[in-house]
Amino acid sequence: MRTESCREWRESLGAYSLGHLASEDKAALEAHLEGCAGCRAEADSLDFVSRLLPHADPEHFGPAPVPPAALGERIATQIGAERRRGRQRRRLRRGLALSGASAAVAAVALAIFVLPGGSGGAPAQRVVFRSLPLGVKIAATLQPRAFGTEISMYVSGMHSGTLCHVYLREADGARFSAGTFRYRWGGNGEAVLSSALDLSQTAAISVQAGGHTFVAPVSPAGPSAASAPPPPPCSGCPRGTMAKVVRSAIDFAIEIQFLMA
Numbered sequence: 001m002r003t004e005s006c007r008e009w010r011e012s013l014g015a016y017s018l019g020h021l022a023s024e025d026k027a028a029l030e031a032h033l034e035g036c037a038g039c040r041a042e043a044d045s046l047d048f049v050s051r052l053l054p055h056a057d058p059e060h061f062g063p064a065p066v067p068p069a070a071l072g073e074r075i076a077t078q079i080g081a082e083r084r085r086g087r088q089r090r091r092l093r094r095g096l097a098l099s100g101a102s103a104a105v106a107a108v109a110l111a112i113f114v115l116p117g118g119s120g121g122a123p124a125q126r127v128v129f130r131s132l133p134l135g136v137k138i139a140a141t142l143q144p145r146a147f148g149t150e151i152s153m154y155v156s157g158m159h160s161g162t163l164c165h166v167y168l169r170e171a172d173g174a175r176f177s178a179g180t181f182r183y184r185w186g187g188n189g190e191a192v193l194s195s196a197l198d199l200s201q202t203a204a205i206s207v208q209a210g211g212h213t214f215v216a217p218v219s220p221a222g223p224s225a226a227s228a229p230p231p232p233p234c235s236g237c238p239r240g241t242m243a244k245v246v247r248s249a250i251d252f253a254i255e256i257q258f259l260m261a
């Protein structure tokens, strides 16, 4: 049976088996071993080892085991790979968290680049109304926008206060309101309106004013398609410019994501 006192006795068993115990301690320990089978068994096993020790020849000890030469390198490689995986996982987590922000950045960048071209990519058009009453002049500049078309109206020669309704028309005659304005003497005669119809889908612009409707044709492909010679090649605007701009915007967003990671 092993007790708290056994634990204390067993601490001196090693010295006892090697014959290093003082005589008083040795007598007391032997008295305990007389009555304790557990400690006696422990003492016997230590005695066996201590009797073998004198036969151990240090000259015949084998060399201390040496780890394989590549082991350190393998461990370092493993640790490096694990660290990289950890960094990639953290980056991926941050990337996922940032993907919304990155998408927003990309959307902003794309909006900045794409908006001026509009969804139809049609160029801006200057439209001059013909067959107008004597002294009246109406002109408009149509700009493609993401929402449709922005219309700048220039009017002169009407009665001050004349209410003008402006519409954009598709080729089949469908009419999209661009809003209203009043012509005032003394003003610059310009009004900026907007319509939901894409400029690329616009066949005509009409102005209702003073009981008359004035219509001017709009070339969906722009004025150059009808009569003007093709524009000279632009060295700064090679083919695929929009694709490059989109790629740049995406690269920009990705770069920001990694800078923030």
Ligand SMILES: [Zn+2]
Pocket: 001, 002, 003, 005, 006, 009, 032, 036, 037, 038, 039, 040
């Ligand atoms: Zn004991």
